[in-house]
Amino acid sequence: MRKNTLLLVILVMVSFTAIAQSVDRSSFKAGVMAGMPIGDASDYSTFALGLDVAHHWGVSELFDAGIATGFIHAFGESGSLGDGAITYKFEDIQFIPVAAAIRMYPTYEFKLGADFGYALALNDNMDGGFYIRPSIGYNITGNTELNVSYISVSNDWNFSMVAVGLLFLF
Template identity: 55%
Template structure:
């Protein structure tokens, strides 16, 4: 129940924030890209690699700040060896761990080519037994052209276990 309430509060805050910014919007950006990550924390015991899709839409609040929404898809590949994690100890094929993040996003631009920011929201668990959790993704990005961004990020999902990873991503701006 607490998770559903949290998701509804995040969605309400994002909606109110965007409607209040509507008068100040001077630019918009649709962003799509991919990222690859190396898990650590609890998940690193049974996964060595993650790959994902990033989608977002940002509105210019000022020359230095963007705010928006983000989503995507994340898939951590499981090593299908013996799994000994919490109450689970078994052998066999286990599904990859998959999330669909839904978040509010903000970016600060100290210079045109450099940005700092974060996505904060909820990661919906897709595979069986995955309940999802609070999603936090701080990032640093660098423009490598006027329509392409290279970024590094830290992903943290507070689930029944610690899903943490470092990721390198490539975004295309439209």
């Protein structure tokens, strides 16, 4: 089931990329991010790494819309209690978000945006949930962006993190 879902996400991304070749202004972005879990997630996880992939189409001079996906891997926390007699290790948490994306450009250097969708959980004992990711980006160069974002996956409990990412325009 998970392999089929991942294959579907990749197929959709490739299809949108192929369609976008005929659109006047479109952009394909890919990059990496690192984050610190906060809230409930900080009890079980210490650090997260991820990949971001997005495709945006120009709707107007100041507004883009598109799709976004990626991979989030939060490393499970481990430690010991008392004098070390009891040790614990929480499982790593993994998600694949599938989302719609919007971006607004108040200036050339800065952008504001958000991704909304669903995050598929890759862990056996965990369900996916509603995915939201507001972000602020800064163009370092014409094809490199530094961004800061808040990521939230909500279902029976909330996985939240603050992330810093680097995206490259292709």
